[in-house]
Amino acid sequence: MVDSCVLTTDTGAGQQSRATVSKNEREALESLTSVFLGEGISTSTWLKASGMQERAFYRVIKPLVEKGLVTQQKAGRTTLNTPTLRGQAAITDNCGITDKPLSGSNAGEVEYDRAAGFEEF
Numbered sequence: 001m002v003d004s005c006v007l008t009t010d011t012g013a014g015q016q017s018r019a020t021v022s023k024n025e026r027e028a029l030e031s032l033t034s035v036f037l038g039e040g041i042s043t044s045t046w047l048k049a050s051g052m053q054e055r056a057f058y059r060v061i062k063p064l065v066e067k068g069l070v071t072q073q074k075a076g077r078t079t080l081n082t083p084t085l086r087g088q089a090a091i092t093d094n095c096g097i098t099d100k101p102l103s104g105s106n107a108g109e110v111e112y113d114r115a116a117g118f119e120e121f
Contacts, residue, residue: 021069021090021091022060024052024057024059025060025063025064025069026091027050027052028046028050028052028057028061028064029064029069029070029083030091031051032046032070032081032087033087033088033091035049036082036083039080040071040072040080040081041081041082042078042079042080042081043078043079043081046081061081064087067086067090068087069083069084069086069087069090070082070083070087
């Protein structure tokens with residue numbers, strides 16, 4: 001479960017960073033980002049961190065890589081897995097933000113529109 005998120009301005013790349021993920025893909029991706037410390041982690045470490053059934057876990061790796069949410073790099077006999085920025089965006093998308101304007105006066109108020117990103121008015 002994600003406890004926080006970071007908001008950034010959308011430069012148009014945000015549309016490319018959003019990806020649809022299944023429940024199992026999201027669960028695996030969340031577990032990878034929770035144990036990721038800047039360098040890739042082995043698939044076996046990721047599996048243990050996920051708490052998922054082994055068969056279900058291995059089914060979601062390929063789609064996560066194909067969607068550009070996870071990168072894999074060989075390091076000897078080990079495959080190191082790393083969440084991409086797009087993968088991090090996929091699990092933090094919306095972070096409790098709604099498509100409705102934020103409450104308060106219009107002065108300095110920011111409105112979030114999923115298609116356009118953030119807009120000040």
